[in-house]
Amino acid sequence: MKKLLSFIFVLAFSLIVFAQKTVSGIINDADGKPLASASVTIEEPGKNAILAYGISNAKGEYKVTFTSAESNLDLKIKAFNQKPVTKSIKNDDQKMNFSMDSQATEIQEVRLKTKLITKRGDTISYDLKSFENKNDRTLADVLKKIPGIEVGKDGAVKYQGEPINKFYVNGKDLMEGGYGTINNSLPKDAVSKVEVMENHQPVSILRDKVPSDQAALNIKLKKSVTMTGRGEVGAGFSPLLWNVKLTPMFFGQKNQWVINYKANNNGESVENEGNLLGFGSRWEGRRSQAGQKSWTNIETAGVPNIPEKRYLLNNVHYFSANLLTSPFKNKEWELKANASYTNNSITREDIQTRVYQAGSPTIESGGTFISSTNNKFFDNVAKGELIFTKNAKKGFFKNVTTWNSFWNTYRGDVDNNLPPLEGSTTSIRNMANESLESPTGTFQNSLSTIIPWKEKLVNFMSYIKYQKDRQTMTVSPGSYMSRFGFQDFDTVTQYANSETMEVNHSASVGLSYKKWTFTPEVGLNLSFNNLKSAITGSINNSSYYLGTDKQNNVDWNEVRPYTQVGVNFKSQNFNLNLTLPMNFYGITYKDNIRQDYLDKSKTVFEPNLFASLDFASFFKIWAFANQSYDFGNFGFLYGGNMLTSPTNIQVRYSDNVEMPEYLSRMAGTRLEYRNPLNNLFFNVRYNYSTNKRNLIESYATDGFISRLALEAQENTNRSQTESVEVGKYFPKFKTNLSVNASNTDSNSFSKFNNIFGESTNSRQSLGAKFNNAYFSWISVDYNISMNWNKNTNKVFDTVLNSSGWNHNLSTYIYPSENHTFGFNWDDLSTSASGENFRNSFFDISYQYTWVKRKIDFEFKWLNIANRKVYETVSVDAFQQLVTTNQMYIRPSQFMFTVKFNFK
Structure with missing residues (x-):
């Protein structure tokens, strides 16, 4: 695999240094007026293949870059109502002007054949x-x-x-x-x-x-004015199942809207459709996917790596509404209003088996330990947003105001087989009831405006965010966490309340000179944060604080003024974006209980570069590079013990701990080929990154219960990735085929039970996609992916290998216009340390289509084999641990659904 990828990279980048030639000039008509939209192609004599092509602009200017080993080439020009021109040219850089003679086109019969x-x-x-x-x-x-x-x-x-x-x-x-x-x-x-x-x-x-x-x-x-949309209503059993999707849409020239209601309990997470999937340009201001600050959590069952319809035991209601309108006569101004609400409940259950080899740094004698987890998650999420925008060639304005609220409740029933306490040889079995209440509220406002001033562009940006999180985790009985000293309590509760205020302001001026744009910018970023937490124990409904070592009252504040210059160059074939910032970091950490104080003041250079070059018409090469510093964030340090989960207690500060300083560097390149003439696309990528750190997380664990602390110790992680993807569409056979491959080599440092060491990981993957609709009576879609992993522990010189593969086959047969029979096959496999698990799923469907009304009546039988458990195996070379996981999934089920368009 590595040799293959290396060969591909050598071949790909050799194209870059291969001699490229350019022919350019001006095309006029017989009257000397510029001809726009004339096509210019370069071809090798005697071959019906286009090497490169270009289109003349409004001034009649054209430019074509090509690569060929031939000494002579054919240049051909075509334009409407003009006589075609063909000229033999040398394979060399040159400028050539053309004058085309008029030639009226007589059209006796027109046959339109749409290009793919x-x-x-x-x-x-x-x-x-x-x-x-x-x-x-x-x-x-x-x-x-x-x-x-x-x-x-x-x-x-x-x-x-x-x-x-x-x-x-x-x-x-x-x-x-x-x-x-x-x-x-x-x-x-x-x-x-x-x-x-x-x-x-x-x-x-x-x-x-x-x-x-x-x-x-x-x-x-x-x-241009379209009223449309899609709807589904379905019911089924094993158990009682239902599915509703109603999404009417309207797209007009002045107004657009989408109303969406989706609800089901058949394993589809429709609420994720409302997530922010595209973030636009940084010049539009700042937008982020709202989320909760997670200080603590209950134990959760595993999630299988299979399509969610096979495992997600849910009951979801999701409503959203999106409106766009132009409120003024000037259509450059737009008002957008978005709102959504999600009510969702999810059930998960698994059984996990951990096998430690003898000599493991975690459990020296080795052993097998089994645990089971049963969860119920209840989510309520609401969002409202108002967006006011003007996006015109003579000015830009955008203000986004967003409100988010979360009301989440999680439950867990856990049965654990624990390693023996020190001095004992008998393992311990403990059961626990766990719960977490987690409400969150956020407010964000982002403003960005660009104002033309003479020949300059002035940009002002402002961003304000306030967020408040409150989390309460309760574990019962207290003996479940006896290793933390909580054995005397009926219940143990972890409280955590946090507040964050973030303010960012900046101003910049854009200065243009020919194809260059220079953008000097100054800004000030402020962040003020506070965390209060405490662990309490309860006996007979009476609560007891467990001392100041189980409490936190921490402030983390940041002041970061910065200045930067953006350098941009844009031409027909070459783009360059270079950001040169000088950032001053002023960070303070204060523990109000222990009176500990740390600060960090440092000025750093954090450049960012990307550039692209189009050549030979269909090729484009990208280059990326950046350097960034990380001095920690809110929650990185705190001096009191906190239960981040019932099996993990953390304290993230000690006398020898300093402020974090992580330096990350990344460089990469990407070569793309996009040829719409023969429907061929491919891209080749290479990325290399390093992360130099001054701290390391030190875990003390007995295989189940773990404690974490920070220690001052320099270490550097590295990662290198090569990948390639090739896609080709064959119109004659109505077939789309793509192949992808990647290789990643990385290392990491960790400390377990006072043993510091390095682990390396080598991962290769190979995948392919295929779909075909050549025959009118059948269509086939097939996807396959394979991976191989080699995990090496350099301390103990142990190597653990794992691999996996999965494929999906979907085929549909159309015996007539009204009838469709479908078959779906998912097959997933994992293998490690002699353990092999294969999981196969089969589905069938029948669909009757009322063609005149465009209504589908569909019957589906999912998971025909009635598989109820999904099994996987994974390895950890450093702990010499093999973990198998059995996750409960959806049983066999039947669904009848009516699908329709609104118009």
Whole structure:
């Protein structure tokens, strides 16, 4: 595998240094006027293959870069109502101007044949009709089949392996990053084509000045005013099952809206569709996915690495509404309002077996220990957002106000077989009831505006965030944690309350000179945080504080003024973005109970670079590099003991601990090839990173109960990754095929039971995707992925190998226009230390389609074999530990569903 990847990289990068030639010039008509949109192609004589191509701009200018070993080439020019030109040229750099003669085109018969993929500038357009099969119903169903595009279960889209930054419908960004709902619910029949806009800068006023390394998606509908949507209603049994999806949508020229209600107990986490999947440009301000600060948690059962429909025991109700409108006559201004609410309950259960080899640093005598966990999670999440935007070529304004609230309750019943106490040879069995109450409230406001001032652009940004978390974990009986000294209590409770206030302000000025843009910027980032926590014990409903060593009252405050210069260069083929910041970090840590105080004041240089070069028409090479410092964050240090879980107690401060200082460096490159003429795409990647740290986390564990502390000890982690992905669409056979491979080598340092050591990991993966709809009566989708891991403990010179593979086969048979028979096969396997587990799942379906009304009646039988447990095995070379996990999953179930479009 490593030799293969090395060969691919050598081959790929040799293309870069291979001699490239450029021909450029101006194309005029017979009257000497510039000809726009004339196509210029370079071909090798006698071969029906285009080496490179270009399109003339409004001034008639063209430029084509090509690579060839031939001494002479053919240059061909075509333009509407002009006589084609063919000229033999030398394989050399040259400038050539052309004058084309008029030639009227007589059209006697017109036959329109839509091209599968077309490219114009940085925009690649896909004809959706060419990629769909008869069983596809939504936009996401078809996007999965387009070469170079990946779609996640939540609707998240990646292009060439990277997340997109925007998702537009008819050029409008209704969802503001939470586009999963549209992707999963927009009927494919409403879409005419999908546009991938490479190097997309979402801020209009910056498009010719500040480049971007991300792509965006624009969904072009068949009608400029479209009322559409998707709905499903289903019921089933084993146990009683139900599923409701109602998502009406409206897309107009002035207004757009989406209303979404989805509820089920059949194993689909529809609430994730509302997550922020794309974050736009930094110039739009700051947005983040709201989350809770986790100080403590109950023990949780494992989650299997299989499709969630096979294991997720849920009961979810998710409602969301998104509105976009232009409130003024000036359509440049847009108002967006978004709201959502989730009520969800989830059940999980597993049995875990830990086997320690003799000589393990954790349990020297070795042994086998079994535990089981049964959880119930109850989530209530609400969100509201108002967005006011003006995104015009003469100015930019965006203000985003967001409210988030969480009311979560978790329950756990645990039965553990524990290692014996010191001096004993008898293992201990303990059972516990655990609960966690976890409410959180957040408020965020982000403002960014760009104002033209003469030939300059002035940008002001402001961000304010306030968050309050309150967590209460209770464990009963107290003897469950006797190793922490809590054996005398009926219950033990961990309280944790925290508050965070964050304020960021910045101002910058953009100065342009020809193709260069320089952006000096100054800013001030402030963060004020407080944590209060305490462990209490209860006897006969009377609570007792357990001393100041079980309490915390900690302040963590940061003041970070900075100054930076952004350097941007944008030309037709080359983009450069270089950020040169000088950041001053002023961080203080104060323990108000123990009167401990630490501070860190340091000025550091944290540059960031990305650059891209288009060459030979279809190739693009990227380069990335950055350096960053990490001086810790809120919660990194505290001096009182805290139960981060019932089996883990932590104290993160001691007399010899200093403030953290981690230095990370990363460099990487990516080579892309995108040829819409022959439907071939590939990308090759290389990344190397280091993380130099001055502290290490030291664990003391008996295999189940663990204590953590920080110690001053320098260590450096390294990671190196190579990967390649190739995709090809064969239109003649209606087949899409892609192959990917990767190799990652990394190391890490850790300290267990006073033993400091290094572990290395080598991981290889190989995967392939295939779908075919050549025959009108059958379609096939197949995915396979394989991985191999080698985990080495350098302290004990032990090596543990593991591997796994999984594949999915989905095939549909269409005996007539109304009937569809489906078969699905998931097969997953893991292997380690002589243990092998294979998990196979089979599903069948039948669908009757009322073609005139576009309504589907579907019957599904899932998990025909009625497998109820999913089994995996994993290894830890440092602890010389093999862990097997049996996770309870959904049994065999039957579902009847009616699916329909709203219009």
